[in-house]
Amino acid sequence: MKIEYCKDSKTALRIMTEHLTQLMQEKGLEPFNLALSGGETAKQMFSLWVEEYRDKIDWNALRFFWVDERCVPASDSDSNYGQANRLLFKPLHIPEEHIHRIKGEKEPGAEAMRYSWEVKEYLPLFNLMPTFDCIILGIGNDAHTASIFPNTMELLSDSRSYTVSQHPASHQFRITMTGTLILNNSPLLIPVFGEDKKAVIEHLADRFSPSNDTPAAYILSHAVDATVYTTE
Numbered sequence: 320m321k322i323e324y325c326k327d328s329k330t331a332l333r334i335m336t337e338h339l340t341q342l343m344q345e346k347g348l349e350p351f352n353l354a355l356s357g358g359e360t361a362k363q364m365f366s367l368w369v370e371e372y373r374d375k376i377d378w379n380a381l382r383f384f385w386v387d388e389r390c391v392p393a394s395d396s397d398s399n400y401g402q403a404n405r406l407l408f409k410p411l412h413i414p415e416e417h418i419h420r421i422k423g424e425k426e427p428g429a430e431a432m433r434y435s436w437e438v439k440e441y442l443p444l445f446n447l448m449p450t451f452d453c454i455i456l457g458i459g460n461d462a463h464t465a466s467i468f469p470n471t472m473e474l475l476s477d478s479r480s481y482t483v484s485q486h487p488a489s490h491q492f493r494i495t496m497t498g499t500l501i502l503n504n505s506p507l508l509i510p511v512f513g514e515d516k517k518a519v520i521e522h523l524a525d526r527f528s529p530s531n532d533t534p535a536a537y538i539l540s541h542a543v544d545a546t547v548y549t550t551e
């Protein structure tokens with residue numbers, strides 16, 4: 320695991336995006352299967368991509384999938400897909416057939432199974448499980464990642480690809496990629512910023528242990544190729 324300390328969040332997102340374009344160039348062949356996260360960090364990233372990367376990324380080569388989704392309709396301001404659609408896909412005219420969304424409006428258990436199948440159908444397999452060309456992960460101020468929270472640690476080693484989770488405070492249902500799929504040989508790019516995350520960031524380099532037993536610590540300790548982009 321590497322940590323890149325940058326002077327501000329925009330610089331961190333630019334360096335992360337250069338890493339993404341390098342991965343795209345290395346793969347060469349289309350399509351490039353990218354899993355997106357949601358939340359505030361993703362909003363900043365989408366705005367930057369539209370402002371500065373409109374002509375610098377081969378958008379047509381990308382196929383978009385999600386790390387997690389809140390179980391709400393796409394029109395809800397909480398929807399991770401809705402946010403990406405408004406801030407990225409519409410401004411860049413991304414074709415609908417390149418977007419593989421999790422349907423947050425459907426019954427969560429059935430949708431988690433359906434999406435696991437959709438991902439399996441489109442992606443190459445590694446260790447009999449789908450593998451993405453890149454996963455952009457987020458980390459919350461409680462050290463959750465994807466929608467795997469400190470009280471749903473069992474989802475880190477769940478053998479399914481996607482399953483149902485629940486936010487510990489709001490009790491909102493979520494559909495999340497499991498730790499097993501996150502760790503299935505995909506490069507992980509992880510932008511993490513903000514005053515409210517300072518305490519989490521301080522522990523990012525620490526190994527997963529009984530005294531550091533958070534979802535983020537588990538993923539970062541087990542990943543073969545993970546880079547965190549943060550501020551000084």
Ligand SMILES: O=C1O[C@H](COP(=O)(O)O)[C@@H](O)[C@H](O)[C@H]1O
Pocket residue numbers: 355356357358359360361386387388389399456457458459460464465466
């Ligand atoms: O709820 C979520 O939170 C995490 C972190 O989001 P942020 O707002 O702290 O940037 C995000 O990665 C995840 O996709 C989202 O559903």
